[in-house]
Amino acid sequence: MAVILASMPGSWEWIACQRHRLAIAGTAIFALAMFLFSRGALRSDTPADAGIATLFTWVWVLAFLGYGYRHLSFSNPLLRWARDASYPVSSCVGSARPGWSSA
DSSP states (O other): OHHHHHHSTTHHHHHHHTHHHHHHHHHHHHHHHHHHHHHTSSOTTSHHHHHHHHHHHHHHHHHHHHHHHHHSOOOOHHHHHHHHHHHHHHHHHHHTSTTOOOO
């Protein structure tokens, strides 16, 4: 789902526009789940529990992506330098891991 969503044109802008609604929805899902648990209407380790947990997780992931897109979409000379300087290091570390072959 994430690959499809990220590759769709305009999806990042939509997520950024919906970030407040997604955060509110995530909070509401959490509150509803806690209410249902306290009343005994929702039991742990059931398919309903797993479904609510999955929905809660995806809503918050999208909310955080929206906030990140909105507030972290900028560049400056220090960020460009750090990105270019860290790439060779990450390439060397990744290829030097035990059990990994570069072939």
